[in-house]
Amino acid sequence: MSTTTAPAAGTSTTGGPFSWTDDGAAVTVTLDGVQVLTYTYAANDPQEESPRPYFHPVRTRTGDLVSAYRPHDHVWHKGIAWSLPHLGPDNFWGGPSYRRGQDYRWLPNNGAMRHRELGQATDDDGTFRFAHSLQWVTQQGSLVVEEERSFQVVPGTDSSYTLVFDTAMTNVSGEPIHIGSPTTEGRENAGYGGLFWRGPRSFAGGSIIGPGGATGEELRGQRAPWLSFVGQHDETCRFSTLVMVDDPGSEHPEPEWFARSEPFACMGPAPFFSQEVLFEAGTTLHYRYGVVIADGQSDAQRSEALALAARELLAATQGRNGQ
Template identity: 30%
Template sequence: MTVLLHCSGRPVARYLHRPDLAADLSPRPYLHPVTTPGGTPVTEELPEDHLHHLGVSVAVPDVEGHNFWGGRTFVRDRGPVELDNHGVQRHDDWKLRDPDGFVEDLSWRADGRELLRERRTVAAGELTPTAWALDFTFSLTNPGPAPLSLGSPATNGRPGAGYGGFFWRAPKEAAAPAAFTQDAEGEEAVHGRTADWLALRGANWTLVFAGATGETRRDPWFVRTEEYPGVGSSLAWRERLPLPPGATVVRRVVTVVADGAPDRGEVDSLVRRALS
């Protein structure tokens, strides 16, 4: 199943449901390709370095021991291990489908049971002739009678690997992209830190990620530039995130997708406009 997302009448993203994906990729719906207004692709799917990286998606490495990220599972005192513990995100219903956005209900399932219910809202909006905004909100609810918690390799013993949540895999180019915030620059300076916005700049494109709620802004950014280009907003950086029965966690990330290389002042202006 494929849904095209339009901005000002032109397609800017494709939303994919692929039941043919291998189980160890933790099958889930994702956006790919996402393109700038000028048509430059700014996402990657199934890259050789990490086959389980799927464009723009919501992926969590540890939901009460189940892997909804894909690939190996980091096990304390053992390291990355191939386990048969992968989950799948299944489409349940469309609550809304318009050319510029949708609202979708999904089930996160593993071992034949539903662990999480998700309401996902995605919308595209024009900012300027060379930039548009992808507004992505997800709400995860524990529908069962037992408490759950969300974790990451970091919470399982791998320092600095607190990834899990909203994740954007960008395409690899000849040179690694630049990463910067309002007051810091470089992967080491921005990785694992909070910032109102974080930019990833490639050869002829710029992505600017902004937390659109207070809770989202408190989540540290997971940033990779040298090994591969990717940015995530981390739900469980240092500690597991508890989810009691009936509880819901909500996050909203707005991403500016731009052609060229806007400077910090221009980026700040685009983010303010995207969040207004």
């Protein structure tokens, strides 16, 4: 397996706002002097946590932390990560697996997403871009998925920036795979899986806001183009806002959402929430999302404005993801 790594450090070649460092396993991105995120692309977590890339720490432009890593209640939760609990019989989420009529069980099925090769780590026209390829390997050592993944960091207005996440997964197992969730296995309203964010402890009890001013955990399982979460920080008592948006040009149905405010903060578009997706052998599934990280408290109007700006950004950058 060939592997290349990014330069040890980089600065904008266009006089832009970015600099970054790369230690061969993780790249840390600095925006206007603030380390806004670290992306660990070659994770070495325990097998039972399904090692996979993740974004953590993730900070606002003023430096407030908006992600959690290995919380004691679910140590396999890692900041913001692309995680699938039911890829056929295999678990690429971490932890125990839900099985119909049997509840959660620890099984020898925790796979790993392994970094294979670096594509790029560059700053271009005021945007930071990173791309790499991965291989998804089961706990028994079988290669089932090859993935091309990229992300962008795009400064925004209103004390915000947007993380654009793009993945193209190809089924190389030689067999069709059904992708689902605990809900497709029989657990009601637990359709998590996909791009998943876990917030810091102090965000428990925060506000979930959706389109049209809808609020609360009743948004879990509902379809929407975006969802936002507003939380308050310990120590500083400041507020921060996260808005996750679906690519308006997506070929997939508008996602259902998994979101919780209690007992902890989490959120994510869940494309396999209530219905399995058949992943045919040799085919490629493509998913793309934006995550707005903004300083300050947001009401429904501001959340909607941040979501609209992110969706316009996704539409404008379609095909420029670096893959």
